[in-house]
Amino acid sequence: MMKPRIVFMGTPEFAVASLDALVKAENNIVGVITAPDKPAGRGMKMNTSAVKRYAEEHSLRLLQPE
Numbered sequence: 001m002m003k004p005r006i007v008f009m010g011t012p013e014f015a016v017a018s019l020d021a022l023v024k025a026e027n028n029i030v031g032v033i034t035a036p037d038k039p040a041g042r043g044m045k046m047n048t049s050a051v052k053r054y055a056e057e058h059s060l061r062l063l064q065p066e
Helices: 015-024 050-057
Strands: 005-009 028-033 038-040 045-047
Touching: 005 015, 015 028, 015 050, 028 050
Parallel strands: 005 028
Antiparallel strands: 038 045
């Protein structure tokens, strides 16, 4: 049986646990959609989501709306 193609959508820290479970179960994750980077703090440094960092670390295709 063919595994379904999954597009994961999430941004907050707690969404990483779900994405990690899908990756560890060797699901066919075809893309990850997360919120765009945004400036935060006094220095207005760009802040990336935990989901984006995880997707990049695991070489998953990443999409962010503008």
